[in-house]
Amino acid sequence: MQRIINDPNEVVEDMLKGFVLAHPGLIAATGNPRVLKYAGAPIAGKVGVVTGGGSGHKPAFIGYIGRNMLDAVAVGEVFTSPSAQAFHDAFKTAHAGRGVACLYGNYAGDNMNVKMARRLAEDDGIEVKTVVANDDVPSAPKSEREKRRGVAGEVLMWKVGAARAARGGSLDEAVAAAQKAIDNTRSMGIGLTPCTIPAVGKPNFTIEPGKMEVGIGHHGEPGIRVDTLRPAREMAEMMLDVILPDLPFSSGDEVVVLVSGLGATPVMELYILYGAVANLLHESGIKVYRPYIGNYFTSLEMMGVTLTVMKVDDELKELVDAEAECMGLTQFARRATT
Amino acid sequence: MQRIINDPNEVVEDMLKGFVLAHPGLIAATGNPRVLKYAGAPIAGKVGVVTGGGSGHKPAFIGYIGRNMLDAVAVGEVFTSPSAQAFHDAFKTAHAGRGVACLYGNYAGDNMNVKMARRLAEDDGIEVKTVVANDDVPSAPKSEREKRRGVAGEVLMWKVGAARAARGGSLDEAVAAAQKAIDNTRSMGIGLTPCTIPAVGKPNFTIEPGKMEVGIGHHGEPGIRVDTLRPAREMAEMMLDVILPDLPFSSGDEVVVLVSGLGATPVMELYILYGAVANLLHESGIKVYRPYIGNYFTSLEMMGVTLTVMKVDDELKELVDAEAECMGLTQFARRATT
Amino acid sequence: MKDSFENQDGESIVFNMIETIQKNAKVLSEIDGAIGDGDHGINMSKGFTICKQRLEANPGDFAGGLRTLGRVLMAEIGGAMGPLYGTFFLELSRVAGNQQTITRECFQRMLESGSEAVMSLGNAKVGDKTMVDTLVSAVEAYRKAAASGADLAAALAAMATGAAEGKESTRNLVAKVGRASRLGERSRGIPDAGATSCALLLESMARSIRVLLAKE
Amino acid sequence: MKDSFENQDGESIVFNMIETIQKNAKVLSEIDGAIGDGDHGINMSKGFTICKQRLEANPGDFAGGLRTLGRVLMAEIGGAMGPLYGTFFLELSRVAGNQQTITRECFQRMLESGSEAVMSLGNAKVGDKTMVDTLVSAVEAYRKAAASGADLAAALAAMATGAAEGKESTRNLVAKVGRASRLGERSRGIPDAGATSCALLLESMARSIRVLLAKE
Ligand SMILES: Nc1ncnc2c1ncn2[C@@H]1O[C@H](COP(=O)(O)OP(=O)(O)O)[C@@H](O)[C@H]1O
Ligand SMILES: Nc1ncnc2c1ncn2[C@@H]1O[C@H](COP(=O)(O)OP(=O)(O)O)[C@@H](O)[C@H]1O
Ligand SMILES: [Mg+2]
Ligand SMILES: [Mg+2]
Ligand SMILES: [Mg+2]
């Protein structure tokens, strides 16, 4: 295990220490060591925007704490949901009197911990509403969409929900915007190598060289099949063939595309894939309104990629384009030169 | 080779296509397929700022093309200097009448190609001045500093030189600022795994599991020794023990710290390392003015890290803090919340 | 042999469960590693060890120990195990809380209430290859023994056997929830990690209580 | 056997060099792979192949072919090889450029001028385990043969032998520049890739010119 760590059981603690030191003025620690917040939070008059999830997905989740982004994040062990207590404390941290939008991914642990945390927050008189991301198409058939996992589409859900809240939206409005974002978003991943949780010390699944796991999840959850490794342009086709019919996306649609590496895939390759995706979308008459290419939601040192497509209308465009400042996604308000 | 590519001999072409498609309004193609430019370049009245280098180092080099950053970049094959022609065309592309600052790294190929390109540019009446980054301390003793390679410190050199040019600096001023930046910058890398050039198909060096190569270069150039893998805090100590005495950095200094992953190391680990670096600098009485942590200058899918430290005065602070917009480093002008 | 024990004497039961988890952490991780992600022992022993520190600083009775354990698991463990085991022990504690003496009937209510809470939170059913298989089999065995007139000690012995059987039953199941579900058919042949830890915990409780009952 | 050849007849010399590089691309990459980064054959054949296309579209004489080759390498190859081989062939072309007939003396000036330009650009010395070892040994052999009265054909034969010897000499050297320098002592035992390609190119030139000289 070729790692830059101290005690493998303390990677989350050590990472959080470094993260807080690295982003003064943007990130602040809180009373709960497993909760970080935006230095400016809670922001008077603003709906609090919160998420939480296991570690090992950088920039997710704490990398999206910031200006016009998330107010507080509950932090779990590597690939493990944060505790109910952490979610509860994150709610309290972000709450400025107008309620809290908890925008998180559909995993058994997260569902349970958020459920318990909401109960606790209710006792405090904090209104919490949730949006559960389920953009990962291969994880369940469309008829069971509520079973699908949340993957890189969460980044767009956060961006949109947080921008709505930053613009003065009510709790219902922020939640509605985030829900609309995720309802219009579909994703799919391809895994090329496994990854190793530091505390475990060896990969807990394998992908043979020359193979790829189509539809893999963000923690190595099983895909829909193992296939021989294909050229980037066939991978793009394969993913769009699953993603596009599911919403469905149709000719004339405008979309945001997010190509996120899983961690160890060189960024060069993400652009190669994007080139293929852009061509195919063009051929389908679908217009890319705005692409994001980079490591937005990773799985430690897995090689591979997640492709995410979100259909946008004027409202979603406006919210995606809003200025944002955080470790994972800093952008100026859209103008000619972006 | 678990890769997201098409023809391994065409990875650079394919990547460039995707990159141009991904950043409309920021990046534009030019007449030379191996030269990309800022969409707004050449900028009337501004000194052109150019670099060039081999591919496989994303965001370097083309990821630093942008507003208040580089105007044009010459692109080479993977780990191979761009041709003299590409440098020459980049100079012409960036030139707006006030000359061109070519800020590049100290590699044999780059030196030769820039030298030839300068000759060609002279014939065109374009004044080109160069700054050669040589921040990699382990690559040669201090007495032979001119032999040292340029590594992640180049990012700071570009940031500073480009900001000076963007603020209306003359060619001499832009070059002086970039030179000052690199003269105050020292770096060192540690490699944990090798990497594979797609066209070659297998790693061209090895690092045994449980070992680390101390002082490794950005293309796997040999380090000063192979050591057993150590905890992050010892790696930090080891690197600072080489970096700090070399400038030397002393108690009371203010520094910019850049921790760049080599590609496949999870970003979590970069923060763990930064936590250790920050503690050690604090103990040495050195104040971190601004840290950058992320994948700023990579080597395909190598695991490992480069630590870069730049001593800053008021001028360097001002230029580092300037607003910038590019794929690799987008930041708002420094204010309370950054 | 007594047929009940005092709530105030029961903290040792919790300490023994902690010791059991600490001792078996490696084994639990190995089982989880065979078909899951290999962290079950790490997750569990982390929570149980923190609980031990709390209890040492702040001793109490059986219900109090269970409450601390449940709270710590809920606060510190996260994942699915934190809320599931957290809920389980908080439910045991809630039912035991206002009882001075823990009788056979009381312990039965504790078990039933705990296992129902786990199932309603986690939505796992018997046969899904989870801790629920252990829990349901154990509670069933306890209930049957009690219904046929067994005393507390005998009912606990039946529970331990039922737990072991429930755990063993997971060996030939295919995982339907959790990380092991990745493997589908390949998850057959290895017992479930949560089912194993649950059996260890219930066996430990049965043993500890029987020791208390044997005391004069 | 003639003792000189016409510039306008010499383009085949360039075509033959191109073919040599294309045929040996795999071998060159393998040699580079043993102690360098394994791309020498790829780099070279890429440039030489582009040159071939240019020449086919736009035929010319010996100097013209060399100029196209030099320019393409300079424009398309990058790395250290682009400017080094680019400079080499541009220098050959420059010296040959205004000569209608290429004599023994002329070819000597071409070689000397080319090898000096390579050394002044790249700063490698004999013994650094680079193409310079081949080049210097070849030029030296040609010069010696010519000085002792050999005709062009014989001087070229000497050059080819000198090139092969120079290349062979790199086998037992430790690399001092370029990527192979990573290996230090371990680079011993394998010839240098650039030295190998340079010997192939010079041998090819010698062979092609001798064919021209033999023609009536
Ligand atoms: N919904 C559920 N209901 C009951 N038990 C569950 C459920 N999901 C998971 N489990 C149990 O959790 C165990 C795994 O725990 P652990 O390894 O600590 O967490 P993780 O699966 O997050 O790595 C499984 O062996 C299974 O018994
Ligand atoms: N400074 C130099 N002078 C002469 N030849 C050099 C020099 N640097 C490198 N070479 C030659 O370049 C060859 C390697 O070329 P190639 O593999 O194409 O490029 P790279 O080393 O960039 O991968 C070496 O075998 C050596 O002969
Ligand atoms: Mg786990
Ligand atoms: Mg090379
Ligand atoms: Mg587990």
Ligand SMILES: [Mg+2]
């Ligand atoms: Mg090479």
